[in-house]
Amino acid sequence: MNRIRINSTEGKSLLILGGKMDDILPLIPVKGLFIITDTNVMKIYGSSFPPGEVFVIEPGEKSKTLQVVEDLCRQMLDAGADRASFVLGIGGGVVCDVAGLVASVYMRGVRHAFVSTTLLSQVDASIGGKTGVNLGDYKNTIGTFRQPEFVLCDHNMLDTLPDEEFRSGMGELLKHGAIRDRNLFFDISAAADRLFARDPLLLGDFIRRAVKIKAEVVRRDPKEKGLRRILNFGHTFGHVIETHYKIPHGMAVAQGMIIAAGLSVWKGEMPHPELRLLEVTLEKTGMLTAYPLPAGVTGMVARDKKSQSGSVNFVLLRSVGKAIVRSISVTELQAFVNYYTGK
Ligand SMILES: NC(=O)c1ccc[n+]([C@@H]2O[C@H](COP(=O)([O-])OP(=O)(O)OC[C@H]3O[C@@H](n4cnc5c(N)ncnc54)[C@H](O)[C@@H]3O)[C@@H](O)[C@H]2O)c1
Numbered sequence: 001m002n003r004i005r006i007n008s009t010e011g012k013s014l015l016i017l018g019g020k021m022d023d024i025l026p027l028i029p030v031k032g033l034f035i036i037t038d039t040n041v042m043k044i045y046g047s048s049f050p051p052g053e054v055f056v057i058e059p060g061e062k063s064k065t066l067q068v069v070e071d072l073c074r075q076m077l078d079a080g081a082d083r084a085s086f087v088l089g090i091g092g093g094v095v096c097d098v099a100g101l102v103a104s105v106y107m108r109g110v111r112h113a114f115v116s117t118t119l120l121s122q123v124d125a126s127i128g129g130k131t132g133v134n135l136g137d138y139k140n141t142i143g144t145f146r147q148p149e150f151v152l153c154d155h156n157m158l159d160t161l162p163d164e165e166f167r168s169g170m171g172e173l174l175k176h177g178a179i180r181d182r183n184l185f186f187d188i189s190a191a192a193d194r195l196f197a198r199d200p201l202l203l204g205d206f207i208r209r210a211v212k213i214k215a216e217v218v219r220r221d222p223k224e225k226g227l228r229r230i231l232n233f234g235h236t237f238g239h240v241i242e243t244h245y246k247i248p249h250g251m252a253v254a255q256g257m258i259i260a261a262g263l264s265v266w267k268g269e270m271p272h273p274e275l276r277l278l279e280v281t282l283e284k285t286g287m288l289t290a291y292p293l294p295a296g297v298t299g300m301v302a303r304d305k306k307s308q309s310g311s312v313n314f315v316l317l318r319s320v321g322k323a324i325v326r327s328i329s330v331t332e333l334q335a336f337v338n339y340y341t342g343k
Helices: 021-027 039-048 066-078 093-108 119-125 155-160 163-180 182-190 192-196 200-220 227-232 235-245 249-266 272-284 297-302 330-340
Strands: 002-008 011-017 033-038 053-057 086-091 111-116 133-135 138-142 150-153 311-319 322-329
Touching: 002 200, 011 021, 011 200, 021 111, 021 150, 033 039, 033 093, 039 053, 039 086, 053 066, 053 093, 066 093, 066 133, 086 093, 093 111, 093 119, 093 133, 111 119, 119 155, 119 163, 119 200, 138 235, 155 200, 163 182, 163 192, 163 200, 163 227, 163 249, 163 272, 163 311, 163 322, 182 192, 182 200, 182 272, 192 200, 200 227, 227 311, 227 322, 235 249, 235 297, 235 311, 249 272, 249 311, 249 330, 272 311, 297 330, 311 330, 322 330
Parallel strands: 011 150, 033 053, 033 086, 086 111, 111 150
Antiparallel strands: 002 011, 133 138, 311 322
8 A cells, every 4th residue: 555645735635545445444534424426336335335424426427517516515414414524525536526526615615535436536536636517518617626635546446447437547547647757658558458457566556656746746736827737638629529529538638638749749849759659559558539629629628727818728748758838829729720620
């Protein structure tokens, strides 16, 4: 078991990697525990949950709405939750995003933590304190920053994850390498088959390496004023693709990474052979499925959270392993989209 601490100006978080449900018992209250999970996780792991009131949401992106947050707050109120209550989200990124938001707004904020059950949430979504729900087609438009007290990542829970969801998690795992650690990126590529076979030791090792990257970035910039923006690599176009085609988050991010890398070459920031390296690895890991950019993509990007007064803070690459952020005007972005889509 590995313990990584995020001590930031915006709060502390303990990441317990490779632990078990029993390891969190000393960290949660005996009374006043409110668990938020989804129906799939409840079915498989409900019997091992710690004692507490359990609220179950529908699995998937459709649960990331303000209505679901309101329903959960109402259920908590009916069940007697007060300011001393503790919210424990047990699930993937959707549960973490929703439970984190509930915990940060219910009675102006109660304590919370996560048991992270998907590869995507163990390497990314559960870590760093971003909470959020969608506003129609716009992802994570309503949300807060609030660090979970702890995040438990039991890698054995990934055994029951459907292949498609595991592959989605590989997207965010590869992203961490692509933005900050070239060796990690190519080590994942070389070990892809064993990772897909869910070799627990190897998985634990790669998850730890990715989490260390995210933890360090979040510690230095907890509220995404600068450095943390690099974690959005692949997300600007990825979010549009995810919403339009209703595909898993990490698969859309992989597609978005290739487009962002194409933009990096187009802008003269990255040599073309680096783009090929990225493409080869994503092809090899089955992450590259051709989803054409939907019509009106630039308009959607312009309304994304990453845009500010007619420009978008876009994460580009200098090379695989080195990300930079550049402000790109919507006009220039449209010119790139025209070039990319062959218009
Ligand atoms: N807050 C952040 O910093 C952050 C970062 C990245 C992604 N996200 C968000 O995370 C979400 C995606 O998260 P996700 O990929 O974990 O999706 P998810 O939470 O929808 O989980 C994927 C599917 O796997 C099921 N599942 C979960 N754990 C399981 C297990 N152990 N065994 C079997 N099935 C299991 C779920 O019920 C669901 O059907 C997106 O909404 C994305 O925007 C947030």
